[in-house]
Amino acid sequence: MDTDIFEPERTPDSSCEVDLLHRIGAQVANGGTFHQTLASAVDFAVWLVGCDECIAYVRQGAELVPHLSKYSGDRTEEPPKLPIRRGYAATLAEDRQPVAVSRSAGSPTIKHFTAWSTNPGETFVSVPLLARSRLLGAINLRHRQPRPYSRREFKLLASLGHLLGPDILLSELEGENSQLQLQLETRKLVERGKGILQRDLGLTEEEAYVTLQRQSRQTRKPMKDVAQAIILSDKVRQNFLQVE
16 A cells, blocks of 8 residues: 655645546546546545545455555554445445544444534544445545534535546456456467367377466466467477478
8 A cells, every 4th residue: 555644735725626626537537547546536635624644445355445545644553454344334335425433432423414513523534436336445534633524525525436436447347357358368378289289299188288287387387378388389390390
C-alpha cells in the first residue's frame, strides 16, 4: 500500500470543486491508470474536508484491502482489512451511501447523513466506491477533532464514489481479460509443442502432454516455456534443413 504524509488543507475553495471532479472524471474517461485516478480522488477528499487521515480501500474477494493512504503526523499501525459482510463495510454494501462511524462504550454506531451530528460533528466517515450497486472499495476519512459535514460535502463525496467505482470495475475486467489472453496463448503453445513431439517421437497426444509436464517439473519452468523451447528448436532445425 502506498502512503504519503501531508499537512491537510482546511480551507477549500468551493469554486474549484467542479474542476477537481472533472479532472478525476477525465482521468477515468481517458484511460489514466487506476492508481493515478485513486490518488487524485484521495487528494480531492483531503482537500475537501481537511481530514487528518485518508485511506482508500479496494475490494479483493470478500474484503476491502488498503490500497493507498495519506495522513498527517505519525502512524505506526497498518490499516486493517475490512470484511465486507461485517461492520460498517456491510452497511456500505447494503445502503450504498457514505456513513459516519462513532464508538460509544466500545461498540460502533453507524449513522447515515440524516443522523450525522453537526455539533460537534464527526471524526470518522466512510465513502463507498460503487459500480452497478456493487461495493468495490471505500475511502475512509478520519479527523482528530469532530468536524461537521455539510450536505454539499456529502454529495461531493458520494459523487466521488460513483466516479471511482466504475474505474475499479474496468480495472478488474481488464485484468481478467489479460489473464484469459495469457491462458489462450499458453494453450496454443502447448498444443503446438505436443504436435511436434507427436510427429518427431511418434507419441500419442496424451503421451506428448505427459512429456511436457515431466519436462516442466524437471526444469522447474512453466509448460508454456517448455513448449516455446520445443517450438523454437523445431524452427531452427527446419531452417537448417532448408539451407542444406
